[in-house]
Amino acid sequence: MSGTLYGTGLGPGDPELMTLKAARLISGADVVAYPALAGAESFARSIAAAHLKDGAVELRLDVPMTVARGPAQAAYDAGAVEISGVLEQGTDVVFLCEGDPLFYGSFMYIQARLSGRFTVEVVPGVNSISASVAAAGPPLVARNEVLTVIPGPLAADDMRARIEGADAVAIMKVGRHLGKIRDVLDGLGLVDRATYVERATLAEQVVLPLADAPADAPYFSMILVTKGRDQWL
Ligand SMILES: C[S@@+](CC[C@H](N)C(=O)[O-])C[C@H]1O[C@@H](n2cnc3c(N)ncnc32)[C@H](O)[C@@H]1O
Numbered sequence: 001m002s003g004t005l006y007g008t009g010l011g012p013g014d015p016e017l018m019t020l021k022a023a024r025l026i027s028g029a030d031v032v033a034y035p036a037l038a039g040a041e042s043f044a045r046s047i048a049a050a051h052l053k054d055g056a057v058e059l060r061l062d063v064p065m066t067v068a069r070g071p072a073q074a075a076y077d078a079g080a081v082e083i084s085g086v087l088e089q090g091t092d093v094v095f096l097c098e099g100d101p102l103f104y105g106s107f108m109y110i111q112a113r114l115s116g117r118f119t120v121e122v123v124p125g126v127n128s129i130s131a132s133v134a135a136a137g138p139p140l141v142a143r144n145e146v147l148t149v150i151p152g153p154l155a156a157d158d159m160r161a162r163i164e165g166a167d168a169v170a171i172m173k174v175g176r177h178l179g180k181i182r183d184v185l186d187g188l189g190l191v192d193r194a195t196y197v198e199r200a201t202l203a204e205q206v207v208l209p210l211a212d213a214p215a216d217a218p219y220f221s222m223i224l225v226t227k228g229r230d231q232w233l
Contacts, residue, residue, distance in 0.1 A: 035063045
């Protein structure tokens with residue numbers, strides 16, 4: 001009998017936002033796996049740290065963040081081989097994933113490689129949009145409004161068109177794209193409707209009107225835009 005692969009969502013950073021199910025699986029796991037940026041502490045591991053069992057084997061996947069997909073794909077290939085070796089021996093593996101595992105989550109790359117051969121169970125988590133909205137305050141969408149989720153690396157023209165067609169917008173993966181995003185929103189007259197949220201739910205959380213946001217944004221930041229829905233409330 002092979003082991004089961006669990007893809008656990010850990011929420012946006014505050015360990016109290018982890019589900020009871022994820023905490024139970026992690027605290028019982030003999031083997032956990034998690035992604036990390038090369039050379040850095042794993043954010044996913046830091047969220048789960050208090051639940052890790054003494055002596056648990058940790059499989060760390062060093063995933064380079066490069067524009068080219070090849071290096072990251074190679075890291076997931078290697079990680080999948082390592083995880084499959086454990087599963088083949090009949091041991092479960094609990095994969096730690098920040099936020100929700102299947103919402104821009106790293107777990108999907110492991111799931112895609114292993115789901116044909118092993119039983120895979122996904123435990124959903126609180127995603128970073130929900131966390132950022134809770135921190136920022138105004139509700140994001142109401143009634144029949146359309147929410148558009150935009151990755152920061154999108155080209156400015158594409159981003160502008162998608163924002164124009166949306167009622168509310170969550171722009172993720174802000175980081176080095178902050179200047180471009182600011183310019184697009186400025187051109188649309190939406191800077192005053194935009195909120196900048198950095199590291200939501202963590203002690204270092206920052207929430208600011210976009211106009212007051214710092215010049216440099218970290219990767220774990222988001223911009224929320226509501227276009228004026230006060231008539232529903
Ligand atoms: C690869 S995606 C991971 C999304 C995650 N799986 C989720 O469910 O939210 C990374 C992006 O999520 C957003 N993000 C994740 N955690 C965040 C947090 N605590 N505060 C603000 N944004 C966050 C940032 O935009 C970041 O660039």
